[in-house]
Amino acid sequence: MENNFYISQGPHQFTNTSVQKMMKDVIIALAPAIFASIYFFRIRAVILFAVSIVSCMAFEAIFQLFMKRKITILDGSAVVTGMLLAMIMPPSLPIWTCIVGSLVAIGLAKQLFGGLGANIFNPALLGRAFLMAAFPTYMTRWNMPFTLDAVTGATPLGLVKFTQNLNINYQELFIGRVSGSLGETSALALIIGGIYLLIKKTIDWCIPLAYIATVFVISSVTNMIAPDTYAGAVFHVLAGGLLIGAIFMATDPVTSPVTKTGRWVFGIGCGLITMIIRLWGGLPEGVMYSILLMNAVTPLLNRLTRPRRYGT
Amino acid sequence: MPEKYRFLTGYMKTFKGGVSLPEHKDLTVDKKIRPIPPPFEMILPLGQHTGAPNKPLVNPGDSVKVGQCIGKAEAFISAPLHSPVSGTVKAIKDIFNPIYGKKPAIIIENNGKDTPVSFIKREDPESLPKEELIAIIKDAGLVGLGGAAFPTHVKMNIPKGKTIDTLIVNGAECEPYLTCDHRLMVERTGEILKGVYLVASILNAKNIFLAIEENKLSAIFAMEKATVQMKKEFHGKQIQIIVLKTKYPQGGEKQLIKAVLKREVPPGKLPLDVGVVVQNAGTCFAIYEAVYKGKPLIERCVTFTGKCLREPGNFTVKIGTPLKDVVGHCGGFTETPAKIIAGGPIMGIAQYSLDIPIIKGITGIVFISKKDLEIYEELPCIRCGKCVDICPVNLMPTDIGRMVKYSRWHYLDELHPSDCMECGACAYICPSRVPLVQYIKLAKIKESERK
Ligand code: SF4
Ligand code: SF4
Numbered sequence: 110m111e112n113n114f115y116i117s118q119g120p121h122q123f124t125n126t127s128v129q130k131m132m133k134d135v136i137i138a139l140a141p142a143i144f145a146s147i148y149f150f151r152i153r154a155v156i157l158f159a160v161s162i163v164s165c166m167a168f169e170a171i172f173q174l175f176m177k178r179k180i181t182i183l184d185g186s187a188v189v190t191g192m193l194l195a196m197i198m199p200p201s202l203p204i205w206t207c208i209v210g211s212l213v214a215i216g217l218a219k220q221l222f223g224g225l226g227a228n229i230f231n232p233a234l235l236g237r238a239f240l241m242a243a244f245p246t247y248m249t250r251w252n253m254p255f256t257l258d259a260v261t262g263a264t265p266l267g268l269v270k271f272t273q274n275l276n277i278n279y280q281e282l283f284i285g286r287v288s289g290s291l292g293e294t295s296a297l298a299l300i301i302g303g304i305y306l307l308i309k310k311t312i313d314w315c316i317p318l319a320y321i322a323t324v325f326v327i328s329s330v331t332n333m334i335a336p337d338t339y340a341g342a343v344f345h346v347l348a349g350g351l352l353i354g355a356i357f358m359a360t361d362p363v364t365s366p367v368t369k370t371g372r373w374v375f376g377i378g379c380g381l382i383t384m385i386i387r388l389w390g391g392l393p394e395g396v397m398y399s400i401l402l403m404n405a406v407t408p409l410l411n412r413l414t415r416p417r418r419y420g421t
Numbered sequence: 422m423p424e425k426y427r428f429l430t431g432y433m434k435t436f437k438g439g440v441s442l443p444e445h446k447d448l449t450v451d452k453k454i455r456p457i458p459p460p461f462e463m464i465l466p467l468g469q470h471t472g473a474p475n476k477p478l479v480n481p482g483d484s485v486k487v488g489q490c491i492g493k494a495e496a497f498i499s500a501p502l503h504s505p506v507s508g509t510v511k512a513i514k515d516i517f518n519p520i521y522g523k524k525p526a527i528i529i530e531n532n533g534k535d536t537p538v539s540f541i542k543r544e545d546p547e548s549l550p551k552e553e554l555i556a557i558i559k560d561a562g563l564v565g566l567g568g569a570a571f572p573t574h575v576k577m578n579i580p581k582g583k584t585i586d587t588l589i590v591n592g593a594e595c596e597p598y599l600t601c602d603h604r605l606m607v608e609r610t611g612e613i614l615k616g617v618y619l620v621a622s623i624l625n626a627k628n629i630f631l632a633i634e635e636n637k638l639s640a641i642f643a644m645e646k647a648t649v650q651m652k653k654e655f656h657g658k659q660i661q662i663i664v665l666k667t668k669y670p671q672g673g674e675k676q677l678i679k680a681v682l683k684r685e686v687p688p689g690k691l692p693l694d695v696g697v698v699v700q701n702a703g704t705c706f707a708i709y710e711a712v713y714k715g716k717p718l719i720e721r722c723v724t725f726t727g728k729c730l731r732e733p734g735n736f737t738v739k740i741g742t743p744l745k746d747v748v749g750h751c752g753g754f755t756e757t758p759a760k761i762i763a764g765g766p767i768m769g770i771a772q773y774s775l776d777i778p779i780i781k782g783i784t785g786i787v788f789i790s791k792k793d794l795e796i797y798e799e800l801p802c803i804r805c806g807k808c809v810d811i812c813p814v815n816l817m818p819t820d821i822g823r824m825v826k827y828s829r830w831h832y833l834d835e836l837h838p839s840d841c842m843e844c845g846a847c848a849y850i851c852p853s854r855v856p857l858v859q860y861i862k863l864a865k866i867k868e869s870e871r872k
Contacts, residue, residue, distance in 0.1 A: 114773060115760045115794060118859055120845040121787075122442070122597060122766040126852045128800055184800075226801035226853075313806070367806030367819055416815035418837060419675070420687035 126310075128225075131362075132185025134311040138302035139192050139357065145285050145295035149254035150200040154291050158195045160204050164211035165191030172220035186225050190214055193233035193357060196292025197350060197397070198240075201250050209243075210236040230404045231364045234397050241397075251288040264289045266349040266393040269340045277340065282347045289349065296347040303356035312360040315372040316379075320355040321346055323380025331388060339388060351383065354396035364404045370414040371407070378403045433635050435666035436676040438813040440846045442597050442669050442767070444636060449600045449726045452734035454608055456720075457750045459506045459531050463741035464778035465491065466518045466526040470564040471571045472498035477527055483510045487537040488717050491527055494562075500572040500781075501562045504529060505719035505739035507536040519763040519777040520570075520770060526778070529741070540715035551623045554712060561711035562718045562781075567591060567602075567672065567701035568764055570782030573708070576698060577623050585698050588626040589681055590617050592633040592640060592702040593665055593672030596765025599785040601722040602702050604735045606633070606640035609706050610647040616705030617660065618653060619712055624698055627656045630681050631702075632663040634671055669767060670844040674699045676813050688840050703784075723779060725751050727788030729758040738779050744786060745775040758788035767845045797854040808847035808857060814840050818847040822860040830867050838864035 147154045169187040173180045194214055198207060214236030222228040241248050251264055265287050268274045281287055285295025293299075306312045328345035331338075345351065359365060359379050366372050379399045386395025468474030475492030485491060485504040492502030508531045518524045546554065559574035579585055590613075594602040606613060621629050631648075633641050641662060648660045663681050665671050675686045677699055684695045692699055700708075703722060710716045719740055726733040731752030738747065744761075748754065762769035763783050779786075808818040817836060824832045841861045848857045 114758065114771070115796070116771045116773060117760075117796070118771075118856065119762075119769055120767045120849045120858075121760065121762050121769065121771065121789065121795065122849065123795055123797065123854065124440070124850050124852070127797075127854070128803055128852050131803075131805075131852055224801065226803045362803050362805035365804075367804055367809045367817065369806075369810060372806070411820070415817060415835075416809070416812075418688060419814035419840060420685040420690070
């Protein structure tokens with residue numbers, strides 16, 4: 110027999126999860142929320158999702174070509190960024206603004222930092238933060254579901270914050286028939302996606318749990334102290350971008366800590382900052398800034414929460 | 422034992438971290454141990470263990486008998502080598518050793534007569550002084566048969582000032598595919614226990630644990646029955662059977678000690694520094710053979726397995742049998758294997774050819790078919806933290822890999838790559854297939870260079 114056996118270093122056997130499979134799982138998990146979004150916001154949602162996904166993939170390819178990297182648009186990560194970016198856009202956003210958002214997300218936040226795995230900030234969130242700073246009017250124009258023209262329909266968080274309107278219809282909020290960013294309104298759809306990811310072990314449960322629990326505790330306490338000013342815990346968990354942030358953004362492996370303790374701290378930090386902004390800041394919503402800020406301290410958290418050396 | 426009865430095993434002990442693997446043990450777990458007769462030509466590498474290699478005691482043309490010492494152990498950490506057959510020494514030349522690279526070996530032509538040197542049988546060896554027992558073990562060329570091949574007598578020689586309170590017999594066999602220890606525990610139960618008693622009396626250990634993973638129920642039951650029948654007590658206590666959770670690397674010494682005793686072996690220290698000696702179950706069987714029957718280590722139990730073999734199984738093989746001669750006894754190949762692994766598929770070593778001999782440290786040979794061959798390209802680390810979560814010795818493999826990749830050597834000091842026992846669990850779990858073990862090996866080399 111010829112000696113042509115394959116030689117490699119161990120291990121010779123691997124898990125069957127891979128980066129592609131993880132991305133595929135995230136895409137599957139996002140599907141319910143995307144369908145809900147298309148149901149509520151109709152053609153606007155279809156257009157924005159398509160534009161965002163295609164432009165993210167295109168920018169990924171262009172930047173990789175330009176920076177002489179391997180073209181990896183099929184690994185699914187650009188698709189996920191495109192989906193997430195569209196999900197946190199207002200339905201009435203002009204198409205070109207969405208393309209600018211993709212450029213910032215893929216170009217600035219991801220490729221200039223070194224591509225997949227090397228970025229510090231969550232690309233979709235950085236894209237949105239840029240648009241918030243550059244085009245605030247477009248980014249705060251909300252429409253009610255099923256309406257195609259942007260009549261101003263303030264988000265539930267906005268209503269609570271600026272008009273102290275505490276008449277909350279929890280059923281609508283849970284289903285998602287409220288105004289808000291494309292993919293953030295339906296708590297139900299997001300929770301289904303989250304459960305799928307947890308079952309598949311694609312995301313670690315520490316961050317969503319720590320994040321949501323922190324928000325829950327703080328909002329319960331403030332609601333107890335001043336029930337007329339602050340909405341209750343269930344409202345704060347279901348409203349705005351909290352669920353999409355806790356399930357899909359804060360759990361982005363690349364930009365969250367690698368240690369278990371680090372992930373707990375990360376989740377709690379996100380919850381704290383979110384609630385500080387929501388309750389006392391100038392904005393109705395704080396999910397985006399909370400996660401971006403915690404992204405920034407992730408390298409520090411990784412150092413500070415290094416596991417104890419075995420046997421010492 | 423079928424999966425559905427596993428709940429019967431009740432409370433299981435384990436360590437923190439690790440991974441659960443597809444076991445693939447069903448291929449051979451029910452296969453009785455069968456002997457493979459030695460072929461015409463035997464290859465005996467001079468140095469089949471951790472430590473100093475052997476000095477040949479024979480010259481080409483000499484005739485040898487079964488059990489005759491043919492390789493001398495000159496250093497303390499070394500073990501002598503014995504001829505497994507009777508016949509003539511044909512040559513001493515360099516061959517590829519499956520674990521230690523190109524090394525000299527004694528080639529013996531088997532005359533098929535099996536003329537033995539006289540083996541000294543011992544009736545009641547437990548009454549012998551412990552120095553004599555250790556000497557018997559040493560002269561028999563015993564090494565750890567779980568894979569590390571560390572000379573057994575060295576482990577039994579407890580340095581002055583250290584006391585051993587616990588002996589753990591390792592029956593975890595956590596690598597996928599391998600079943601030789603499992604079969605030994607089922608078929609040679611009494612012999613293993615006698616070996617364990619010998620080790621326990623040499624060490625004068627107060628507690629004796631026999632730790633077996635929960636996927637080896639038949640071994641657990643066999644051992645429990647035998648310990649009850651033997652009714653032997655040490656310091657007023659019988660051997661305790663510990664059921665371990667099936668998890669990799671449960672059979673690693675540090676993990677075993679943690680699982681059974683909740684003790685952690687500090688960095689750079691040995692189990693005996695925390696009062697423990699760990700012996701593999703297969704080694705205990707060899708100790709029994711060496712002491713009771715006076716038989717040196719000239720054969721061992723090996724699992725030959727993989728989907729390419731027509732009849733995979735567990736076999737008693739003479740040390741030095743070339744692999745190609747084994748394949749015939751396993752019914753030959755159903756298809757040409759794409760990869761041959763000496764040891765288990767996680768820590769095992771891929772082999773270039775079928776000409777390698779079976780040596781003392783080989784627990785099994787896995788033949789991987791073309792379909793099951795796993796070849797991946799390294800992708801960028803996505804910082805998922807899985808490797809950090811599962812590392813049984815609390816390292817951050819992703820960070821070590823990163824620092825090595827970008828040559829930031831000075832950062833390595835705080836990441837302690839030298840604590841890594843190269844179990845490969847991190848590389849197994851990595852979704853980006855980062856070759857973490859290779860990076861860590863490099864980090865270790867750099868670390869020692871910088872010191
Ligand atoms: S770093 Fe070393 S000890 Fe830790 S899992 Fe990887 S190979 Fe095993
Ligand atoms: S498991 Fe792989 S991808 Fe995940 S952090 Fe470790 S090295 Fe990176």
